[in-house]
Amino acid sequence: MYISGGVRFSGVLVDGLSNVFYCWVRVPGERPGVAEEFKVCRAEDFWKFSGEERSYTDFISSYTKPKGYITVSLRSRDVFRFGVFELRTKLPRYSNGPMFWFGFEAEDLFMGGVIHFMWHSDKGRLYAFAGSIVSRVEIDLTSITGVFDYSSDYHLFKIVYREGLALWYVDGNLRAIAIISSGDSRDSEIIYNAKPYAIGFVKDLPASSLPILIDIDGGDINKDYEWSIHPWSLRVFEGDPKTMVILDLYVENTDTKLRGYTVKQGSKIISAPFPGTLDDIEIVFSANGDGKLYIETYANRKWYRYREFDVGKEELYNIKLENRNTLYRVVFEALEDAVVNEAKVFMR
Secondary structure, three states, X not given: OOOOOOEOHHHHHHHOHHHOEEEXXXXXXXXXXXXXXXXXXXXXXXXXXXXXXXXXOEEEEEEEEOOOOOEEEEEEOOOEEOEEEEEEEOOOOOOOOOEEEEEEEOOHHHOOOEEEEEEXXXXXXXXXXXXXXXXXXXXXXXXXXXXXXXXXXXXXXXXXXXXXXXXXXXOOEXXXXXXXXXXXXXXXXXXXXXXXXXXXXXXXXXXXXXXXXXXXXXXXXOOOEEEOOOHHHEEEEEOOOOOOEEEEOEEOOXXXXXXXXXXXXXXXXXXXXXXXXXXXXXXXXXXXXXXXXXXXXXXXXXXXXXXXXXXXOOOEEEEEOOOOEEEEEEEEEEOOOEEEEEEEEEEO
């Protein structure tokens, strides 16, 4: 009997795939007036794996969508409250090929909510999705990650879901953030779309507890498709809804951290933005030269001055933000040549 508590190789190995995953397929209808049909299946029919390795951690395994099938979908029997999802895999390329979905999703058509990755095997593009059936944000991560070949080598994909935020990581680097909310103040949209991470706003709240999916969908129905994915590379657990999020501040539109960055006298450096919607937000900043530090806030597609500080040489500043807003950023103006000693934000 499978015991709830996460998705990991040990449970799959001992109890079998069908005790961990539901399985269904979508196929063309067989009767007049029936375009498509959902059918129940066994995960073992489409996902074959062994303990054999071509080399260390390069396991022999195959998850397939054979010709004649529109979709092959695996959904975990467990649901995960504010879960943490990790998958190490290669993502195959196929001309006119299917979409590969992996992460958290309640049910088809995004009903109940989604927080997942999508790999478009024909376009070679990687996306992050968050939201639900009414409204969601869809972020193309490809140019942000700078990785255009996900097929030749393994990459690590991770999702962290906590109250109010979802975060997507690729190879250990944060590449997307979704501000999760419910209401009608604005539609779901991407509000910052550049390095080091994109930020989206979601107004259609996903459920706090979600199962995971591993799904091959679409493509040429007359072709076979294969994904070399192994259960050893998949780990999913419940998370902490109040987990601390600590972000290094980066120079906007770059992968360069402010920490260690030299700002010439009379010039300014602007950070990439960060969410301003959580309960407790604190900026930590220090430089080895005098300057001005401006905290700016974002509203109605414009940046506004929020607070201003005189920064003394080699002093450490802890600045708590008292007001909530969608985004904040920092601007440092050097009054003499200065190197930024520290620049990060704590959010909870």
